[in-house]
Amino acid sequence: MHAKRKLAALVGAALAPVIAVSLPSGAASAHGYISQPPSRQAQCAAGVVNCGDIKYEPQSVEGPKGLTSCSAGISRFSDLDDNNKGWIVTNVGSTATFSWKYTARHATSNWQYFVGGTKIAEFGGNNQQPGDTTTHQVNFGGLRGHQKVLAVWNIADTANAFYSCVDVNIG
Template sequence: MDRKRKIAAAIGAGLAPVLALTLPTGSASAHGYVNAPASRQAQCAQGTVSCGEIKWEPQSVEGPKGLRSCSGGNARFAELNDDSKGWRVSDVSRTQTFTWTFTARHRTANYEYFVDGTKVATIDGGNQQPPATVSHQINLGNATGRHKVLAVWNIGDTANAFYACIDVNIR
């Protein structure tokens, strides 16, 4: 009987690393980002810009509500705050559609959009759970040329929000 237990233990020990490497893993604790036009974290995930950890989890830029940083105050993703990193700029119109992709869908208080720190829109989420993708048509105001749009998804059932910066050239 001892021999059988030792063989079973050896087989289990041999299979454990294989299973650990092949079973799917869950995402980190975060859940949504703007993918069109491509946000900074979407560019990292696509390999458009060389980035650190954010390339593996573009949906993870989560922080307390009320922040105005591209990283959501998350030190792991501080490179998203670096305006000189070589972000691809998207040509957009003064009225532009922004599309969010969600990997986990929280109840939504609202979405906010800022151009260079000035709020240009708030979209009520009705404290409802959104579908897997949500698009908003946003009037970016009278600005023209290169700007940074900060899109914020304020969660209705937590104290946090998700943040995404999009570099745009408004025509």
């Protein structure tokens, strides 16, 4: 009887890694952020601003759709929400080109851009996967001065989105 238990334990231990690898994974880690103009994540990754964990995974700001924070509500990325952190502000005109960098691509519902809670631009994704990068020309209309742009990449086949904030000086 003891030998059967030992054999069962050995078989179970041998199969556990195979079973773990074959099970469907949970939510994938996030996979994109704005690289130009330098987003808060890009500044953290480059070491321009000291930001904690986000330095190592700037593409990982993923949360449920509809959030309005730079950190997507992820407490370990809360530095992204601190407007007094010393972010580099990029001078732009009445329009600016935003470039998304992806480490993994997802079917896309759309990209949205907000300033002060107001949507200023939206670009359709046609439920397609983007290439390695995506650029959008965003018109700021009558906005002037220092503004924080919240950019959102809404994924088509999940309830999640990726969030990226960029500090700009318009005009």
